[in-house]
Amino acid sequence: MLEHVSAYAESAPDRLAVATADGSTSLTYAQLNARSNQLAHHLRALGLKEGDHIALVLENRLQFFEVTLAAMRSGLYVTPINWHLSADEAEYIVKDCGASVIIATAALPELTSRLGLVDQPGRPLMIGGEAGISAGFEDYDKALAAQPTTPIDDESSGSWMLYSSGTTGKPKGVKPAKVGGEIGAPSAFVGLVRGLYGFNEGDVYLSPAPLYHAAPAGWTDAVLRLGGTAVVMDRFDPIETLRAIERFKVTHVQFVPTHLIRLLKLPEAERRQFDLSSLRYAVHAAAPCPPEVKRAAIEWLGPVVYEYYSGSEGAGFCAIGPEEWLAHPGSVGRSLLGAVHITGEDGTELGPHQTGQIWFESPSRFEYHGDPAKTAEAFNDRGWSTLGDVGMVDNEGYLYITDRVTNMVISGGVNIYPREIEDVLVGHPAVADVAVVGVADPDFGEAVRAIVEPAGGITPSADLERELIAYCTDRLSKFKCPRSVVFLDELPRLPTGKLAKRLLPAEAFAVS
DSSP: OOSSHHHHHHHOTTSEEEEETTSSOEEEHHHHHHHHHHHHHHHHHTTOOTTOEEEEEOOSOTHHHHHHHHHHTBTOEEEEOOTTSOHHHHHHHHHHHTOSEEEEETTOHHHHHHHTTOSSSOOOEEEOBTTBOOTTOEEHHHHHHTSOSSOOTTOBOOEEOEEOOOSSSSOOEEOOSOOOSOTTOOOHHHHHHHHHHOOOTTOEEEEOSOTTSHHHHHHHHHHHHTTOEEEEOSSOOHHHHHHHHHHHTOSEEEEOHHHHHHHHTSOHHHHHTSOOTTOOEEEEOSSOOOHHHHHHHHHHHOTTEEEEEOOTTOOOOEEEOHHHHHHSTTOOBEESSSOEEEEOTTSOBOOTTOOEEEEEEOSSOOOBTTOHHHHHHTBOTTSEEOOSEEEEEOTTSOEEEEEEGGGOEEETTEEEOHHHHHHHHTTSTTEEEEEEEEEEETTTEEEEEEEEEEOTTOOOOHHHHHHHHHHHHTTSOGGGSOSEEEEOSOOOBOTTSOBOGGGSOGGGTOOO
16 A cells, blocks of 8 residues: 555545644545645646745644645655744745745745745745735635646655754755655655554644654654644644643654653643543654653653654664663663764764764765755764764663754863753753853853743742752752853743754843
8 A cells, every 4th residue: 555645535535634733624635635636736837847846834734734745746845944934034945945836824924925025936825814815926725726636647756855943053954865756655764653653544643843843744744644643733832732632532742852841840730630541652852851851751651752863864863762761761762774973073983981973874865955065064084974963872872962062061171061951950940941051251261051941930030040050069060060040031942842042142141
Protein backbone atom coordinates (compact mmCIF):
# COMPACT_ATOMS: atom_id res chain seq x y z
CA MET A 1 0.00 0.00 0.00
CA LEU A 2 1.24 3.49 -0.84
CA GLU A 3 2.30 5.74 2.02
CA HIS A 4 -0.02 8.46 0.78
CA VAL A 5 -3.32 10.20 1.54
CA SER A 6 -4.77 9.01 -1.77
CA ALA A 7 -4.54 5.38 -0.61
CA TYR A 8 -6.65 6.08 2.49
CA ALA A 9 -9.04 8.26 0.48
CA GLU A 10 -9.94 4.99 -1.25
CA SER A 11 -9.76 2.53 1.66
CA ALA A 12 -11.10 4.79 4.45
CA PRO A 13 -12.63 7.91 2.80
CA ASP A 14 -14.63 8.99 5.87
CA ARG A 15 -11.79 8.62 8.37
CA LEU A 16 -10.74 11.88 10.04
CA ALA A 17 -7.46 13.00 8.47
CA VAL A 18 -6.93 16.35 10.20
CA ALA A 19 -8.86 18.31 12.80
CA THR A 20 -8.47 21.38 14.98
CA ALA A 21 -8.16 20.63 18.68
CA ASP A 22 -11.32 22.53 19.59
CA GLY A 23 -13.31 20.24 17.29
CA SER A 24 -14.60 23.15 15.17
CA THR A 25 -13.13 22.09 11.81
CA SER A 26 -11.95 18.85 10.24
CA LEU A 27 -11.24 17.12 6.94
CA THR A 28 -11.73 13.48 6.07
CA TYR A 29 -9.21 11.66 3.92
CA ALA A 30 -11.54 11.96 0.92
CA GLN A 31 -11.91 15.72 1.42
CA LEU A 32 -8.19 16.35 1.96
CA ASN A 33 -7.28 14.28 -1.07
CA ALA A 34 -9.78 16.09 -3.29
CA ARG A 35 -8.80 19.60 -2.24
CA SER A 36 -5.08 18.91 -2.57
CA ASN A 37 -5.73 17.59 -6.08
CA GLN A 38 -7.58 20.80 -6.95
CA LEU A 39 -4.67 22.95 -5.76
CA ALA A 40 -2.18 20.75 -7.62
CA HIS A 41 -4.13 21.40 -10.84
CA HIS A 42 -4.14 25.14 -10.12
CA LEU A 43 -0.38 25.20 -9.52
CA ARG A 44 0.18 23.44 -12.84
CA ALA A 45 -2.14 25.94 -14.52
CA LEU A 46 0.06 28.73 -13.13
CA GLY A 47 3.00 27.11 -14.88
CA LEU A 48 4.74 25.46 -11.91
CA LYS A 49 6.69 22.37 -12.81
CA GLU A 50 8.72 19.78 -10.92
CA GLY A 51 11.54 21.44 -8.97
CA ASP A 52 9.80 24.82 -8.56
CA HIS A 53 9.11 26.39 -5.16
CA ILE A 54 6.09 27.60 -3.22
CA ALA A 55 5.99 29.40 0.15
CA LEU A 56 3.14 29.51 2.65
CA VAL A 57 2.46 31.85 5.55
CA LEU A 58 -0.35 30.21 7.50
CA GLU A 59 -1.33 29.75 11.10
CA ASN A 60 -2.19 26.25 12.34
CA ARG A 61 -5.22 25.86 10.10
CA LEU A 62 -6.32 22.89 8.01
CA GLN A 63 -5.46 24.54 4.68
CA PHE A 64 -1.82 24.01 5.68
CA PHE A 65 -2.29 20.32 4.89
CA GLU A 66 -4.08 21.00 1.60
CA VAL A 67 -1.19 23.19 0.45
CA THR A 68 1.67 20.97 1.57
CA LEU A 69 0.02 17.83 0.18
CA ALA A 70 -0.59 19.58 -3.16
CA ALA A 71 3.09 20.53 -3.32
CA MET A 72 4.24 17.08 -2.27
CA ARG A 73 2.23 15.44 -5.09
CA SER A 74 3.38 18.02 -7.66
CA GLY A 75 7.15 17.63 -7.30
CA LEU A 76 7.59 21.04 -5.67
CA TYR A 77 9.74 22.39 -2.89
CA VAL A 78 7.54 23.82 -0.14
CA THR A 79 8.70 26.36 2.45
CA PRO A 80 6.48 27.11 5.47
CA ILE A 81 7.28 30.55 6.91
CA ASN A 82 7.00 31.51 10.56
CA TRP A 83 4.04 33.90 10.66
CA HIS A 84 5.43 35.57 13.79
CA LEU A 85 8.18 37.11 11.67
CA SER A 86 8.17 40.75 10.66
CA ALA A 87 7.28 41.61 7.07
CA ASP A 88 10.97 42.21 6.28
CA GLU A 89 12.00 38.83 7.70
CA ALA A 90 9.25 36.94 5.85
CA GLU A 91 10.04 38.76 2.61
CA TYR A 92 13.68 37.73 2.96
CA ILE A 93 12.72 34.03 3.08
CA VAL A 94 10.26 34.33 0.17
CA LYS A 95 12.96 35.89 -1.98
CA ASP A 96 15.73 33.59 -0.76
CA CYS A 97 13.84 30.35 -1.46
CA GLY A 98 12.77 31.56 -4.91
CA ALA A 99 9.06 30.92 -4.43
CA SER A 100 6.97 31.11 -7.59
CA VAL A 101 3.73 31.14 -5.60
CA ILE A 102 2.94 32.50 -2.14
CA ILE A 103 -0.07 31.26 -0.18
CA ALA A 104 -1.05 33.33 2.82
CA THR A 105 -4.01 34.12 5.04
CA ALA A 106 -6.04 37.31 5.39
CA ALA A 107 -5.63 37.03 9.17
CA LEU A 108 -2.06 38.32 8.82
CA PRO A 109 -2.52 41.77 7.26
CA GLU A 110 0.92 43.21 8.00
CA LEU A 111 2.67 40.29 6.37
CA THR A 112 0.31 39.76 3.47
CA SER A 113 0.24 43.40 2.41
CA ARG A 114 3.99 43.18 1.86
CA LEU A 115 4.12 39.67 0.42
CA GLY A 116 1.42 40.40 -2.16
CA LEU A 117 3.69 43.03 -3.71
CA VAL A 118 7.02 41.26 -3.26
CA ASP A 119 9.31 41.56 -6.28
CA GLN A 120 8.98 37.93 -7.31
CA PRO A 121 7.70 36.13 -10.41
CA GLY A 122 5.09 34.52 -8.18
CA ARG A 123 1.33 34.80 -8.04
CA PRO A 124 -0.03 34.97 -4.51
CA LEU A 125 -3.12 33.12 -3.27
CA MET A 126 -5.01 34.15 -0.14
CA ILE A 127 -7.21 32.19 2.23
CA GLY A 128 -9.84 34.80 2.99
CA GLY A 129 -11.39 36.04 6.19
CA GLU A 130 -14.04 38.49 7.25
CA ALA A 131 -12.14 41.34 5.63
CA GLY A 132 -12.03 39.53 2.30
CA ILE A 133 -9.04 39.18 -0.03
CA SER A 134 -6.22 41.73 0.04
CA ALA A 135 -5.12 43.55 -3.10
CA GLY A 136 -2.61 41.59 -5.16
CA PHE A 137 -3.92 38.19 -4.06
CA GLU A 138 -6.12 35.63 -5.78
CA ASP A 139 -8.96 34.01 -3.82
CA TYR A 140 -7.75 30.58 -2.69
CA ASP A 141 -11.17 28.92 -2.47
CA LYS A 142 -12.30 30.23 -5.86
CA ALA A 143 -9.07 29.01 -7.43
CA LEU A 144 -9.64 25.50 -6.05
CA ALA A 145 -13.33 25.40 -6.99
CA ALA A 146 -12.45 25.91 -10.65
CA GLN A 147 -10.28 22.76 -10.76
CA PRO A 148 -11.08 19.01 -10.89
CA THR A 149 -10.68 16.78 -7.84
CA THR A 150 -8.85 14.07 -9.79
CA PRO A 151 -5.03 13.79 -9.69
CA ILE A 152 -2.82 15.72 -12.09
CA ASP A 153 -1.35 13.61 -14.89
CA ASP A 154 2.29 14.07 -13.89
CA GLU A 155 2.29 13.50 -10.14
CA SER A 156 5.73 13.32 -8.54
CA SER A 157 7.09 13.54 -5.04
CA GLY A 158 7.94 16.99 -3.62
CA SER A 159 10.02 17.94 -0.62
CA TRP A 160 10.30 20.41 2.25
CA MET A 161 12.76 23.26 2.02
CA LEU A 162 12.85 24.36 5.64
CA TYR A 163 14.51 27.37 7.20
CA SER A 164 16.28 27.52 10.55
CA SER A 165 14.70 29.48 13.38
CA GLY A 166 17.12 32.37 12.97
CA THR A 167 17.70 32.67 16.72
CA THR A 168 21.06 34.41 16.29
CA GLY A 169 21.00 35.68 12.70
CA LYS A 170 19.21 35.36 9.36
CA PRO A 171 17.37 32.06 8.83
CA LYS A 172 19.17 29.50 6.68
CA GLY A 173 17.36 27.34 4.12
CA VAL A 174 18.14 23.62 4.02
CA LYS A 175 17.58 22.48 0.45
CA PRO A 176 17.41 18.77 -0.39
CA ALA A 177 19.41 17.73 -3.43
CA LYS A 178 16.40 16.99 -5.63
CA VAL A 179 12.70 16.28 -5.86
CA GLY A 180 10.74 13.86 -8.00
CA GLY A 181 10.03 10.18 -7.95
CA GLU A 182 6.91 8.19 -7.19
CA ILE A 183 4.49 9.66 -4.66
CA GLY A 184 3.88 7.47 -1.63
CA ALA A 185 7.17 5.60 -2.01
CA PRO A 186 8.61 4.34 1.30
CA SER A 187 10.30 7.08 3.30
CA ALA A 188 13.05 6.67 5.89
CA PHE A 189 11.43 9.23 8.19
CA VAL A 190 7.98 7.62 7.93
CA GLY A 191 9.61 4.28 8.71
CA LEU A 192 11.22 5.85 11.77
CA VAL A 193 7.91 7.23 13.08
CA ARG A 194 6.32 3.83 12.61
CA GLY A 195 9.20 1.70 13.84
CA LEU A 196 10.57 3.79 16.69
CA TYR A 197 7.30 5.23 18.01
CA GLY A 198 4.82 2.51 17.10
CA PHE A 199 2.53 4.69 14.99
CA ASN A 200 -0.12 2.65 13.18
CA GLU A 201 -3.05 3.34 10.89
CA GLY A 202 -5.87 4.85 12.93
CA ASP A 203 -3.65 6.31 15.66
CA VAL A 204 -4.06 9.97 16.66
CA TYR A 205 -1.25 12.54 16.85
CA LEU A 206 -1.60 15.89 18.63
CA SER A 207 0.56 18.82 17.50
CA PRO A 208 0.50 21.72 19.99
CA ALA A 209 3.39 23.44 18.20
CA PRO A 210 3.35 25.63 15.06
CA LEU A 211 3.28 23.72 11.80
CA TYR A 212 5.88 25.94 10.15
CA HIS A 213 8.53 24.25 12.31
CA ALA A 214 10.34 21.19 10.98
CA ALA A 215 9.17 18.64 13.55
CA PRO A 216 5.41 19.38 13.52
CA ALA A 217 5.46 19.66 9.71
CA GLY A 218 7.37 16.41 9.25
CA TRP A 219 5.47 14.45 11.87
CA THR A 220 1.99 15.44 10.71
CA ASP A 221 3.02 14.59 7.15
CA ALA A 222 4.20 11.16 8.33
CA VAL A 223 0.96 10.62 10.27
CA LEU A 224 -1.08 11.21 7.11
CA ARG A 225 1.16 8.90 5.09
CA LEU A 226 0.45 6.20 7.70
CA GLY A 227 -3.34 6.68 7.78
CA GLY A 228 -3.63 8.34 11.18
CA THR A 229 -5.36 11.50 12.37
CA ALA A 230 -3.47 14.74 12.98
CA VAL A 231 -5.01 17.10 15.54
CA VAL A 232 -3.56 20.63 15.65
CA MET A 233 -3.83 23.40 18.20
CA ASP A 234 -3.80 27.05 17.13
CA ARG A 235 -1.48 27.73 20.08
CA PHE A 236 -0.24 25.81 23.08
CA ASP A 237 -2.35 26.01 26.24
CA PRO A 238 -1.70 23.53 29.07
CA ILE A 239 -5.33 22.85 29.96
CA GLU A 240 -6.51 22.74 26.33
CA THR A 241 -3.71 20.30 25.53
CA LEU A 242 -4.93 17.88 28.18
CA ARG A 243 -8.53 18.40 27.08
CA ALA A 244 -7.59 17.57 23.46
CA ILE A 245 -5.81 14.37 24.52
CA GLU A 246 -8.97 13.26 26.31
CA ARG A 247 -11.39 14.43 23.56
CA PHE A 248 -9.61 12.76 20.63
CA LYS A 249 -8.12 9.82 22.54
CA VAL A 250 -4.69 10.93 21.43
CA THR A 251 -2.09 8.17 21.19
CA HIS A 252 0.96 10.32 20.34
CA VAL A 253 1.86 13.90 21.22
CA GLN A 254 5.02 15.90 20.67
CA PHE A 255 6.21 18.58 23.08
CA VAL A 256 9.10 20.96 23.51
CA PRO A 257 10.51 21.27 27.05
CA THR A 258 8.71 24.59 27.59
CA HIS A 259 5.40 22.74 27.12
CA LEU A 260 6.35 20.15 29.73
CA ILE A 261 7.43 22.84 32.19
CA ARG A 262 4.10 24.66 31.84
CA LEU A 263 2.11 21.46 32.12
CA LEU A 264 3.97 20.45 35.27
CA LYS A 265 3.45 23.87 36.85
CA LEU A 266 -0.33 23.36 36.67
CA PRO A 267 -1.84 22.44 40.05
CA GLU A 268 -1.88 18.67 40.35
CA ALA A 269 -5.67 18.66 40.72
CA GLU A 270 -6.02 20.30 37.30
CA ARG A 271 -3.63 17.82 35.67
CA ARG A 272 -5.41 14.84 37.22
CA GLN A 273 -8.91 15.78 36.05
CA PHE A 274 -8.32 14.58 32.47
CA ASP A 275 -8.28 11.01 31.17
CA LEU A 276 -4.88 10.57 29.49
CA SER A 277 -5.00 6.77 29.36
CA SER A 278 -4.97 6.69 25.53
CA LEU A 279 -1.48 8.25 25.45
CA ARG A 280 1.24 5.78 24.46
CA TYR A 281 4.01 8.19 23.41
CA ALA A 282 4.75 11.69 24.68
CA VAL A 283 7.76 12.65 22.57
CA HIS A 284 9.85 15.76 23.20
CA ALA A 285 12.64 17.41 21.22
CA ALA A 286 13.78 20.77 19.73
CA ALA A 287 15.50 22.09 22.87
CA PRO A 288 17.31 20.69 25.93
CA CYS A 289 15.02 19.40 28.70
CA PRO A 290 16.10 19.96 32.31
CA PRO A 291 16.57 16.52 33.92
CA GLU A 292 14.28 17.31 36.86
CA VAL A 293 11.52 18.31 34.44
CA LYS A 294 11.95 15.06 32.51
CA ARG A 295 11.90 12.99 35.69
CA ALA A 296 8.73 14.73 36.90
CA ALA A 297 7.05 14.14 33.51
CA ILE A 298 7.79 10.41 33.69
CA GLU A 299 6.47 10.24 37.26
CA TRP A 300 3.24 11.94 36.13
CA LEU A 301 2.60 10.38 32.71
CA GLY A 302 4.29 7.05 33.26
CA PRO A 303 6.83 5.30 31.01
CA VAL A 304 5.58 6.99 27.83
CA VAL A 305 8.03 9.92 27.69
CA TYR A 306 10.45 9.62 24.76
CA GLU A 307 13.08 12.01 23.43
CA TYR A 308 15.04 12.51 20.24
CA TYR A 309 17.79 14.87 19.10
CA SER A 310 18.18 15.96 15.50
CA GLY A 311 17.83 19.04 13.28
CA SER A 312 16.25 20.26 10.08
CA GLU A 313 19.54 19.48 8.34
CA GLY A 314 19.15 15.76 9.01
CA ALA A 315 22.64 15.66 10.56
CA GLY A 316 22.43 12.85 13.08
CA PHE A 317 19.50 11.38 14.95
CA CYS A 318 19.63 10.20 18.56
CA ALA A 319 16.73 8.73 20.49
CA ILE A 320 16.04 7.48 24.02
CA GLY A 321 13.10 5.85 25.78
CA PRO A 322 11.93 6.37 29.37
CA GLU A 323 13.59 3.31 30.90
CA GLU A 324 16.88 4.07 29.14
CA TRP A 325 16.73 7.67 30.28
CA LEU A 326 16.21 6.71 33.93
CA ALA A 327 19.37 4.62 33.62
CA HIS A 328 21.19 7.48 31.81
CA PRO A 329 19.55 10.65 33.16
CA GLY A 330 20.22 13.73 31.05
CA SER A 331 21.11 11.81 27.90
CA VAL A 332 19.41 12.31 24.52
CA GLY A 333 20.20 8.72 23.58
CA ARG A 334 22.48 6.91 21.16
CA SER A 335 22.93 7.78 17.50
CA LEU A 336 20.75 5.83 15.09
CA LEU A 337 22.03 7.25 11.78
CA GLY A 338 25.81 7.53 12.04
CA ALA A 339 28.65 7.43 14.50
CA VAL A 340 28.93 10.40 16.87
CA HIS A 341 32.23 12.10 17.63
CA ILE A 342 33.30 14.74 20.15
CA THR A 343 36.17 17.07 19.26
CA GLY A 344 38.16 19.70 21.10
CA GLU A 345 38.74 23.26 19.91
CA ASP A 346 41.70 22.10 17.80
CA GLY A 347 39.66 19.36 16.10
CA THR A 348 41.24 16.52 18.07
CA GLU A 349 38.80 13.73 18.87
CA LEU A 350 38.05 13.41 22.59
CA GLY A 351 37.31 10.34 24.65
CA PRO A 352 34.28 9.37 26.77
CA HIS A 353 33.06 11.93 29.31
CA GLN A 354 35.11 14.73 27.71
CA THR A 355 33.15 17.79 26.57
CA GLY A 356 33.53 19.26 23.09
CA GLN A 357 31.71 19.94 19.84
CA ILE A 358 29.35 17.22 18.60
CA TRP A 359 29.85 15.80 15.08
CA PHE A 360 28.06 13.03 13.20
CA GLU A 361 29.11 10.77 10.37
CA SER A 362 26.27 11.66 8.01
CA PRO A 363 24.81 9.24 5.46
CA SER A 364 24.24 12.21 3.15
CA ARG A 365 25.34 15.82 2.81
CA PHE A 366 23.10 18.86 3.08
CA GLU A 367 23.57 22.44 2.00
CA TYR A 368 22.41 25.80 3.26
CA HIS A 369 20.72 27.41 0.29
CA GLY A 370 22.78 30.21 -1.22
CA ASP A 371 25.37 30.09 1.59
CA PRO A 372 28.36 27.92 0.66
CA ALA A 373 30.42 29.40 3.50
CA LYS A 374 27.84 28.37 6.11
CA THR A 375 27.58 24.95 4.49
CA ALA A 376 31.34 24.53 4.70
CA GLU A 377 31.28 25.42 8.43
CA ALA A 378 28.79 22.59 9.05
CA PHE A 379 31.30 19.94 7.90
CA ASN A 380 34.86 19.23 8.97
CA ASP A 381 37.75 17.85 6.93
CA ARG A 382 36.61 14.30 7.69
CA GLY A 383 33.15 14.88 6.23
CA TRP A 384 31.44 14.85 9.64
CA SER A 385 28.58 17.31 10.12
CA THR A 386 27.55 19.35 13.15
CA LEU A 387 24.48 21.17 14.40
CA GLY A 388 26.68 23.49 16.45
CA ASP A 389 26.09 21.83 19.81
CA VAL A 390 28.47 20.95 22.62
CA GLY A 391 28.30 17.74 24.64
CA MET A 392 29.92 14.47 25.63
CA VAL A 393 29.44 10.73 25.16
CA ASP A 394 29.60 8.18 27.96
CA ASN A 395 31.23 4.74 27.81
CA GLU A 396 28.06 3.15 26.42
CA GLY A 397 27.68 5.64 23.57
CA TYR A 398 24.93 7.78 25.12
CA LEU A 399 25.12 11.43 24.11
CA TYR A 400 24.64 14.31 26.55
CA ILE A 401 24.04 17.84 25.23
CA THR A 402 25.77 20.58 27.21
CA ASP A 403 24.85 23.67 25.18
CA ARG A 404 25.25 25.51 21.88
CA VAL A 405 28.75 26.48 20.81
CA THR A 406 27.52 30.04 20.31
CA ASN A 407 25.97 30.19 23.81
CA MET A 408 29.17 29.47 25.68
CA VAL A 409 30.28 32.09 28.20
CA ILE A 410 34.04 32.50 28.75
CA SER A 411 34.64 34.06 32.15
CA GLY A 412 38.20 34.43 33.39
CA GLY A 413 39.30 31.96 30.71
CA VAL A 414 36.88 29.28 31.92
CA ASN A 415 34.21 27.85 29.60
CA ILE A 416 30.75 28.04 31.18
CA TYR A 417 27.68 26.47 29.56
CA PRO A 418 24.42 28.37 30.23
CA ARG A 419 22.18 25.33 29.94
CA GLU A 420 23.43 23.82 33.21
CA ILE A 421 22.56 27.03 35.06
CA GLU A 422 19.20 27.39 33.29
CA ASP A 423 18.27 23.82 34.28
CA VAL A 424 18.83 24.74 37.93
CA LEU A 425 17.03 28.08 37.93
CA VAL A 426 13.91 26.85 36.14
CA GLY A 427 13.28 24.62 39.13
CA HIS A 428 12.80 27.62 41.43
CA PRO A 429 9.07 28.25 42.09
CA ALA A 430 9.45 31.98 41.37
CA VAL A 431 10.82 31.34 37.86
CA ALA A 432 8.54 30.85 34.84
CA ASP A 433 11.35 30.96 32.28
CA VAL A 434 15.05 31.77 32.25
CA ALA A 435 17.96 32.39 29.91
CA VAL A 436 21.58 32.68 30.92
CA VAL A 437 23.97 34.90 28.94
CA GLY A 438 27.39 36.42 29.20
CA VAL A 439 27.75 40.18 29.67
CA ALA A 440 30.86 42.31 29.37
CA ASP A 441 33.01 42.39 32.52
CA PRO A 442 36.22 44.47 32.94
CA ASP A 443 37.93 41.87 35.10
CA PHE A 444 36.80 38.52 33.67
CA GLY A 445 35.93 39.39 30.06
CA GLU A 446 32.41 38.02 30.55
CA ALA A 447 30.24 37.55 33.61
CA VAL A 448 27.27 35.19 33.92
CA ARG A 449 23.85 36.83 34.02
CA ALA A 450 20.42 35.23 34.43
CA ILE A 451 17.49 36.79 32.58
CA VAL A 452 14.35 35.69 34.40
CA GLU A 453 10.67 35.77 33.55
CA PRO A 454 8.97 35.65 36.98
CA ALA A 455 6.16 33.21 37.64
CA GLY A 456 2.64 34.59 37.89
CA GLY A 457 2.09 36.73 40.98
CA ILE A 458 5.84 37.16 41.65
CA THR A 459 7.21 40.71 41.89
CA PRO A 460 10.86 41.23 40.89
CA SER A 461 13.06 42.67 43.61
CA ALA A 462 16.63 42.89 44.83
CA ASP A 463 15.76 40.29 47.47
CA LEU A 464 14.55 37.88 44.78
CA GLU A 465 17.77 38.46 42.82
CA ARG A 466 19.83 37.51 45.86
CA GLU A 467 17.60 34.50 46.52
CA LEU A 468 18.04 33.17 42.97
CA ILE A 469 21.82 33.62 43.07
CA ALA A 470 21.93 31.80 46.42
CA TYR A 471 19.72 29.05 44.98
CA CYS A 472 22.36 28.48 42.30
CA THR A 473 25.25 28.68 44.76
CA ASP A 474 23.70 25.84 46.78
CA ARG A 475 23.60 23.63 43.68
CA LEU A 476 26.50 24.65 41.42
CA SER A 477 30.15 25.59 41.59
CA LYS A 478 30.42 29.25 42.51
CA PHE A 479 32.17 30.26 39.25
CA LYS A 480 29.12 29.05 37.27
CA CYS A 481 26.56 31.05 39.25
CA PRO A 482 25.08 34.29 37.94
CA ARG A 483 26.54 37.48 39.29
CA SER A 484 23.41 39.41 38.37
CA VAL A 485 19.76 38.85 37.46
CA VAL A 486 17.64 40.90 35.06
CA PHE A 487 13.86 40.45 35.20
CA LEU A 488 11.72 40.66 32.04
CA ASP A 489 7.96 40.35 31.70
CA GLU A 490 8.44 37.73 28.99
CA LEU A 491 11.41 36.06 27.32
CA PRO A 492 11.44 36.04 23.49
CA ARG A 493 11.11 32.31 23.22
CA LEU A 494 9.90 30.95 19.89
CA PRO A 495 6.93 28.58 19.84
CA THR A 496 9.47 25.89 18.96
CA GLY A 497 10.92 26.25 22.46
CA LYS A 498 14.13 27.97 21.34
CA LEU A 499 15.16 31.30 22.80
CA ALA A 500 15.68 34.04 20.20
CA LYS A 501 18.59 35.78 21.93
CA ARG A 502 18.78 38.32 19.10
CA LEU A 503 15.40 39.63 20.33
CA LEU A 504 16.49 40.18 23.93
CA PRO A 505 16.30 43.89 24.81
CA ALA A 506 19.44 45.96 25.38
CA GLU A 507 18.72 46.06 29.13
CA ALA A 508 19.41 42.32 29.31
CA PHE A 509 23.07 42.97 28.48
CA ALA A 510 23.53 46.39 30.08
CA VAL A 511 26.62 46.73 32.23
CA SER A 512 25.87 48.34 35.59
